[in-house]
Amino acid sequence: MRSEPYIQNKTLTDLRTDLQKVQEGVALALIQNGYTDFAQFAIRLCLEESIVNAFRHGNRSEPGKVVQFHCKIDGESAEFKIQDEGVGFDPAGVPDPTAEENLEIPSGRGLMLMRAYMSEVEHVAPGNMIRMKYKNGPDPAQ
């Protein structure tokens, strides 16, 4: 098991290429720190959702706008902070995608998935930064 935490601070400028680089580095760190396949799957999904949200919704896909990415991974937990250049939003205002009337709406599930898989999810005011934490340990019962 890796002894030094894996720490990254990156400015992401291109969604496709930078997200892939982030995922590759994180995936390796998770393996080196003994995270299960389930944990690796969950974290990869949540990173995908959060970084895409930052570019598409936070930055409104505007060219030139960047996303700040920070992570710290060790044997105990994987922590991430993703910050966009938008004005923020109120997560309480996002409709529940599992409500009957929303099931057939194609969008709006990213946040729900992050909250389902991550141990902690925090939206930092004014809502353009998300902090997520996955606590390493046995897979949750399914």
Next chain:
Amino acid sequence: MSNPTSVLNISDEAGVKKITFMQKSIIDEVVIHQIGKEIVAVIDGAAQPKVLISFNGVDHLSSAALGVLITCHNRVRVKNGQLYLSDISKPIFEIFKITKLNKMFQIADTSESAMKNFK
């Protein structure tokens, strides 16, 4: 049969359009958009479409991909067609359960069992 730029394998089995994915990870937005276009074309090409989407070999899926599936589901329903999903791995099925989409989609364990359900 698929065109060279397709991201899907599409075959016809007993009147059912069977669709499988060429990529293991369905997370790239451009790919997801292309997937949506191709499946919608299949649906629009039949009066009452019968479509089977097999997730055999797929190990990652994003919420954007779920969105495309929902759009396809809605489109099939409007045409009184049938849509089944099959061969979904346990981790990906968990995503369907969390989002309660397992209640909306018709899901079979395997392509073979799905094919038996088409009327």
